[in-house]
Amino acid sequence: MLLHNITLQDFGAYRGTQSLDLTIHPGKPVVLVGGLNGCGKTTLLDAIQLVLYGPRARCSGRGNRSYETFLRESINREADPKGGAAITLEFSITVEGEERLYKLIRSWSMSGKTLHEYVIVKVDGKFQKAISEGWADHVEDLLPLEIGSLFFFDGEKVESLADPDRASAVIRSAVYSLLGVNTAEQLSTDLLALERRTKLTEADQEALGQIRELEEQIKAIEQEVDHAKDRAAKLRSDVDRAKRKLEDAEHAFERDGGVLYNRRAELEQRHTEVAKQLEATEEALISLAAGALPLQLVADQISGLRKQAIIEEEANTAAQVLDVLISRDQRLMDQFGQVLGERERQLLSEHLKTDRRDREIAMHAERILNLSPEGMAQLTAIDSVIELEQRRAEELLEQAGEQASALEDLERQLAGVPEADLIASRLEERDNARDALRRAEAELEKAVEGYETSKNRRVGLNQRLERAHDERVQSLVREEEIRRITDHCKRQRAVMGKFKDLLLHRRIAKLEVAVLESFGQLMRKNGLVKNLSIDTERFQLTLIGADGDPLDSGRLSAGERQLLAVSLLWGLARVAGNRLPSVIDTPLGRLDSRHREHLVDRYFPNASRQVLLLSTDEEIDEHLFERLEPSITRTYTLSHDDTTFTTSVEPGYWWTAGAAHVA
Template sequence: MILKKIILNNIGPYEGKNIFDLHTDDRLNTVLIGGKNGSGKTTFLNSVRLALYGPLAYKKKTVTPDYLKKIKSLMNANAMKQQNGSLKEYENEFYIQIDFTIIESFQRINVSIIRSWTIGPNIKENVSVIKEGVEVSEVEKDQFFSHLRTTFPPSLLELCFFDGEEISHLTDEDNLSQYLKVLSSKIFNLDLFQNLEQDMYAYLDQSSTSKEQTRLEQEEKEYEEALNQSIRDLQEVRGQIENTESEITVSKQRYNKVKNDFSLHGGIAYEERTRLQEKINEIEVNRKHINEKIKEFIANELPFFIAFPQLYKLVVQLKNEEEFHVSNILKNKIDKLPVNQIMGELGVQSTNNTEEKLKESLVTHLAKTEEVNIIHNASKTEAQQVYNLLSQTSINRLNVIVSLIQENQKLLSDVQSNKKKLKDNEESPEFADMIQSMEEYTRSISELEERLNSLKNQENELRNEIEIVNKKFEKIKQQLYKIRKTKSSFDESQKIIQISQRFQQHQLRNKIKDIEYFSSKMFKELIRKKEFIHHILIDPKTFQLSILDHNSERIDKDILSAGEKELLALSIIWGTIMSSKKELPLILDTLLGRLDNEHKHSIVTNLLPKFGVQNIVLSTDSEIDANLYKDLKYTIANVYTLNYDSSNRKTEIERHFFNLENEKVTK
């Protein structure tokens, strides 16, 4: 969007018809408007907002009494007095007209919006939209404003308005990062995707809350708490396992020290003891494995051996049911056989009696005719599991367990025998203390290992418990998901949100690189310290800024002066606008008020000529002096000064900048 002209007719301090020519081009891209405080600069800014967006300029969706009250306060006081004297004569005296160009359907078109108000018992607003000199219909007008709010929303227009206070506010790093985040969202049209996501989330939340949903949500909360508690218990057990393993390591180290001392003094007697001890340890390990197998058998298989008759009956019943189902299928197939055709193909004379006898014979030989009481009605997979269980519950399996028990008894006898040999070998008093220490350490290690095994079993139990609870938790979440899935497009909405988020991330990463390049380039041109910086980095997630020197080391931004921070903020804004490649009218109000002369000169000569395709600069006489005006005038397309006449309570527009060029404007 490029502004071409704005006409204020009896608006604020502007009495009568007042025209601002805002035409600019690539070389003369600046319109300079001077004025002291209270001369009408704020009215000019508000008029731009109001002309384009009407009620939206005041955050109102439609024309409301409150909106019309604000409009009434904006009307010129002198013209209002005339209205009271002759209503009909001045019926359409209050209006704002804004002319601009936009790209529509890949073509640049000229558009005028005329927003006028009539005075009567109630204020009425009328809006006209003129495209290429032709006023559009009401339907086309609604379509135009809808398109305008999408392509150039009020929030983006606000980001094109800059004043000295705002720029000073942006010198704070957090404020600048937040501003850059918002500006990037608007200027790269990412806010359209964000609005879409908000609508999608709102859509996904539109589900009715039933008693079933309330119950499931309560269960979901309970299972989540139970799951979190089990996870905390598991973490505690893991900590105990680590401590126990550490104690085992320490005990083994101490045992090995005593063992080495015993070896030095024990000679052959110790070698024999070591061999016996290793044999005992080996037997204990074997016994431990055997005991585990026996325990596993008792826990998992013994109940089926005890209930073997019932298991066998179950298998017989399942087979009978299966045979009964197959027989029924065969009966149905036999009943539907074309017997007459078959007998004819065989050359056999067919009668109704012979056909029936043939079917009965086939049923007798192929199908089971006895009735079976259906009890289980198991599936083929379930029946096969029972058959496998019966085949495993055999006498051979019992013989294996009996042999394990016998082997365990034999190993126990061997352990006792070897321990007796060790005891006999301990009669030598000089080794008694060492042997006692080693036995204590061995006993301690054994107890610790048992404790470790117990903790590991506890860990496995907790893992299983977590798995079971998590399955229930996930099941409830799925049920809630189905309840909340009120429309078939639920999944598609989720996918759209994910794609939108990935697209935004991808776009931001690419655009941030452009912003870094352009911002770095401009900041180096504006700042007086040459070779001070090499590059500006921007985090695409947090939008935090980092300044790198020529050694790629970060520069502390706190060392920058207030003026340099302001130049940094302006460079970032310029870099963002350049990256967007959008035509934006930029309105700069008292931009240079806080800067020193050198930085002012740098902005006027380096930044403003490149800042945008159209810069509207609002300034006081103290902000831009004669010398600065000389630097600026080579980029000025039009210049105005607003003089407020206190006696007549109106603003006069003059075609100069505080008499630096004395040419009156024609009204």
């Protein structure tokens, strides 16, 4: 497994989006991240564990808080809780011989007081819904938590492992999980479970008892089915009788005027509405009679007025054009006199004179009305107005007739409605018949459901009885096979137990050599520890001094005990093949200069294929940085702003600041 990139978004002290490229070059396994105390080194280690394991992550900053509280308080204080925080980890891992690139995103945000967490997984760039939903189980196949915790450690974990008595639990977990001993143990457990399941099938007497019990149950359920069927048939007859009673009650109710009685309120409301409509129509007719409609009575007089108005209008027109006509007639005679014959000229002259004479007569007509142009226009339009009013009046009269007819019909229907005391008994009979029918139908429905349930139970019991008989027959056939399987399981468990013991001793032996070699490379006092052993029962680590006797761990200094813990982790990684990245936080506390140099020269470059080293400026100082630099691919510095309490990731280390250190 190799880490490629980690991106923090508003997580802890990391404000905004902060990203670290963790890819390494061949022969340069170290990515060095520097930061003063409180700048976020441990937060970075927590982020890797949190994005992988969620609520099971062993984050140093969580304490006794609940997982939801921890997530809520991990959102950067300057960020909007609705936007939340997110951690993205990109890594590659070999699965069934093929390298797969994973992109894991764990995000969470607040909606009111409710926290929502999301996990998104992409494999080779494609979203994987099933893996995302079941990531908690999937990550155990890739990197079990118990194994991962051995490769993600800080100074405090090293301190806890520095005591050989406390280290036994870690050794046992590592040997079983990381070195494969648990596989043999699990196989032995599975064989025992198979043996026990096989023995259970030998309980032939129990199978016979089950068959007899099922037969008794079937006999009882047969009686129950018959009883339910009879009850349902009886209730169907009750329902039919209730329906007939209801039909009789409804017929009597209708015969005695019940339908009209039920419609009484509707008829009364309709009567009120039609009466109002008729009243409105009559008011409209009265309003119409107050307008131009009565002029229809003096139509002849209006016709005479119109003729007189036309005569006066023509007299006015003649008076205006008479002088013009004399000049016009003279021009016409002058123009056409030469081309016309004598007869034609005389006819034209007579015609023009007659026209002027008629106009002179019209001009002297008596003027009685003297209408203005507006008055003349109104007199001309009065026929149209009267015609419109006449049509509207006809429509209203027809509408009033229809409404009066409807009103009379409603009054006849209301007159036929029986009084309440006359219909009350019929109404009560009908309502009682309806209630009786509803009760009978409900009882029938319940009885039918009980009948169907009993039949289904009978089918289920018959099927179980049939399977029990089949299993009884099969058990007789398989009896010899069962004995053979049981014998094989016992023999294989014995073999597996021996294999587990041999595997355990072999793994412990390799681990003893690897831890001793690691401790020897890191120790300044080469002659202090000659050998070490690990008990296969209690997994107790015992140091052997130069004299061949067990060495009391109390003789070791705090720094030497810390080196022993580092050697234990290093040895585990070496025996496991260094296939996982190591993330080491503040590793050099309590160590003198020589021991620090040994760690820098011998451990960090060889701790794993990939080493993410988190250090202060006093741990990996300028001197140690020069010694470690040949093994470094990238360096970063965590810059903390004390005014906003936020951390940002800057390229380079303290002595390479200003430019990214990429070897």
